[in-house]
Amino acid sequence: MRFDMRSNLPRVSGRSENNQGNRCAWVFASLLAAMTMQASAAGHLLIEHAWIREAPPSAMMLAGYAVLRNDGDAAVEISTAQSKVFGDVSIHETVLENGVSRMHELHGLQIAPGAEVALAPGGKHLMLMDAKIPVVAGTVIELTLILTDGRKVSAAFIVSADTPSPAAH
Numbered sequence: 001m002r003f004d005m006r007s008n009l010p011r012v013s014g015r016s017e018n019n020q021g022n023r024c025a026w027v028f029a030s031l032l033a034a035m036t037m038q039a040s041a042a043g044h045l046l047i048e049h050a051w052i053r054e055a056p057p058s059a060m061m062l063a064g065y066a067v068l069r070n071d072g073d074a075a076v077e078i079s080t081a082q083s084k085v086f087g088d089v090s091i092h093e094t095v096l097e098n099g100v101s102r103m104h105e106l107h108g109l110q111i112a113p114g115a116e117v118a119l120a121p122g123g124k125h126l127m128l129m130d131a132k133i134p135v136v137a138g139t140v141i142e143l144t145l146i147l148t149d150g151r152k153v154s155a156a157f158i159v160s161a162d163t164p165s166p167a168a169h
């Protein structure tokens with residue numbers, strides 16, 4: 001089972017870079033540092049490919065999925081989530097323990113600048129409880145992520161029976 005695609009990516013070895021490349025990178029980093037001292041760094045959270053898995057009307061819980069991307073120049077940390085449609089929204093992670101799938105709540109989800117975190121079936125997700133309307137395929141529901149700095153980022157989540165096919169690029 002795959003939990004985090006990023007952790008499986010091969011790391012770039014320092015030995016594969018030549019000295020000139022390193023120097024260029026260092027000069028560039030210094031320029032960036034000088035620039036960021038002028039403008040204050042800020043994280044910017046984008047919520048993409050947002051969807052909620054349709055479940056039978058009797059279901060006690062539903063799960064919301066999305067790709068969370070930080071295109072800002074500082075880390076963002078999500079503290080919690082909310083929605084007018086659900087009585088309770090929390091950030092969960094599914095983990096395999098001795099072959100048994102279990103969920104636990106995440107208190108604070110950090111995303112580094114330029115990084116993205118996938119909320120996907122079998123991994124991290126938004127746990128949605130106490131639905132106030134029928135959650136059927138095609139319904140669009142707004143969920144709001146609340147950052148630790150107080151900012152709120154909302155997105156429209158489409159209810160779908162399965163992972164919606166990616167939009168054409």
Ligand SMILES: [Cu+2]
Pocket residue numbers: 092093103125126127
């Ligand atoms: Cu959960």
